Amino acid sequence: MPSRETRRMQAKKGETVADSIEKKHESHPVLYGFSIVVLIIIVVTFIGSPVAGKLQTMGSVVFGSYDGKDISYYPGNFLDQQKNYIAEQVRRSGDTETTAAQVRYIWQQAFDQTVLHVSTLMQADRSGMQISDDLLDKKLVSYSAYLDENGKFSEDRYNKVSLTDRIATRKLMREQMKTTQFYTDIGSQHASDAESNGYKAMARAERSFSFVAFPFTEYPVEEISKYASANTAKFRKVKLSRIFVKSGEKEAGEISKKLSEKTSSFEELAKTHSKDAYADRGGDMGWRYAYDLEADFDADKKDLADGLFQLKAGEYSKVLKGSYGWMIVRCDAEPVQPDFSDAATLDVVRSYLLRYERGKVEDYFNEKAGKFSRIANETSFDKAVKDGKLTACSTGWFPMNLAGVIRYKTITTIPDTVSLSSAQYSEEFFQRAFSLSKDQTSAPVVLDDQIVVLKLAGERQAPADQDAAIDYYYRDFVNQAIQADLQNELNNPKKLKNNFDAVFDNRILKGR
Numbered sequence: 001m002p003s004r005e006t007r008r009m010q011a012k013k014g015e016t017v018a019d020s021i022e023k024k025h026e027s028h029p030v031l032y033g034f035s036i037v038v039l040i041i042i043v044v045t046f047i048g049s050p051v052a053g054k055l056q057t058m059g060s061v062v063f064g065s066y067d068g069k070d071i072s073y074y075p076g077n078f079l080d081q082q083k084n085y086i087a088e089q090v091r092r093s094g095d096t097e098t099t100a101a102q103v104r105y106i107w108q109q110a111f112d113q114t115v116l117h118v119s120t121l122m123q124a125d126r127s128g129m130q131i132s133d134d135l136l137d138k139k140l141v142s143y144s145a146y147l148d149e150n151g152k153f154s155e156d157r158y159n160k161v162s163l164t165d166r167i168a169t170r171k172l173m174r175e176q177m178k179t180t181q182f183y184t185d186i187g188s189q190h191a192s193d194a195e196s197n198g199y200k201a202m203a204r205a206e207r208s209f210s211f212v213a214f215p216f217t218e219y220p221v222e223e224i225s226k227y228a229s230a231n232t233a234k235f236r237k238v239k240l241s242r243i244f245v246k247s248g249e250k251e252a253g254e255i256s257k258k259l260s261e262k263t264s265s266f267e268e269l270a271k272t273h274s275k276d277a278y279a280d281r282g283g284d285m286g287w288r289y290a291y292d293l294e295a296d297f298d299a300d301k302k303d304l305a306d307g308l309f310q311l312k313a314g315e316y317s318k319v320l321k322g323s324y325g326w327m328i329v330r331c332d333a334e335p336v337q338p339d340f341s342d343a344a345t346l347d348v349v350r351s352y353l354l355r356y357e358r359g360k361v362e363d364y365f366n367e368k369a370g371k372f373s374r375i376a377n378e379t380s381f382d383k384a385v386k387d388g389k390l391t392a393c394s395t396g397w398f399p400m401n402l403a404g405v406i407r408y409k410t411i412t413t414i415p416d417t418v419s420l421s422s423a424q425y426s427e428e429f430f431q432r433a434f435s436l437s438k439d440q441t442s443a444p445v446v447l448d449d450q451i452v453v454l455k456l457a458g459e460r461q462a463p464a465d466q467d468a469a470i471d472y473y474y475r476d477f478v479n480q481a482i483q484a485d486l487q488n489e490l491n492n493p494k495k496l497k498n499n500f501d502a503v504f505d506n507r508i509l510k511g512r
Contacts, residue, residue, distance in 0.1 A: 067495040076168035082110035119490040124182040204462045206397040214365040215450040234291040239333035241283035244276040252319045252326035369444035376441035381455040422448040
């Protein structure tokens, strides 16, 4: 039976799988991908949008450089065309109000496009690419500004365009043709047959598994209570308010003095001076656990958090140095000792363990999963499941798909409430899963918030009706890899000298 992906492609009226895939590749995928970020727009006529700015006579402005080549603006050049085009798009969206933020957005987008344009041209030039004058002339004959009402080249219209504009158009057209050819050439590269065959072999070799999951959320109440009893002090809580400043100990001292002199209330001073999320509430932090308060202080100052539990209701602390600033803390209600017979308190301890003592939880389940694995290999997987009163789950068919390079081959599970989505990024998972022999049970595999033990259920070659999908996604994978490599090269921050903000503020905003 065809896979869901294959059936989806076949669902279009009258299309075979091959037809559907071929249509997707009629336009070049790499060129198509970059069309989103490369706006090669040849517009010589100035668009009089109010947000474009009255900058025709401003002259040249240099915003930075890429690999030593200036990223500049002057009337009629690429950055100017991009700025006008984006401004027109903004105008058409109905946003006609001219604001400094809007103008900055337009120019920033135009600058970013120009950086990519310049870097692309530099790569094309280094490759030795040339656009002949004859080829350029053929392209210009079909340029819209030079055509009459019948769509034919008009020498009269051509001659009416100023020499300056004709030169600018010719330059931009040459650049457009060069960048288009560059992306076409890049996209036409193919991986070696060995790589192609390796990918396809990997995609076709599928396995399915039975498995048992040991989720960390099922850490036993007995273990939680044991930890809680041994660490009671961590789960004391106290109601506090604070004033927190970052400017220095001197400001904190001045605030402390005002508190002692009672010239202002704690709440007023918090709203005026405090620089944290509690300021609007007059410094009210609510109830805080001891372990949570420790996070506010450096490792060698944890005793300061403990000192807050010595305050009486209504008392203030001295100025305390925290990890990120200085604070004055008020006790609003005296400490409460934890009640570990209360389920809500144990939930707090559970959350603490999963966040701060995850290794302890992982060790517990690793030991449990390891024991299950040993028993399953000595007897059978099914017997170990039954004796351990566990629930066996299963997967659908999937290949060795580390990092999701085969995009449509995800790991499905039954029941779907037990997810193995994080396995996609686990090298250990795929190593153990695809080295198992038939009916063999794996060692435990840690996957984020659970540990799983796998048993090989079966292996097969993907059905032949999936071959077209495999071919399609392989080409898609190659194109994505090419695009990623190319973008990393073209957007190399080491080559870009970016003075946009300073130049924009000094030249563009002041010139409005």
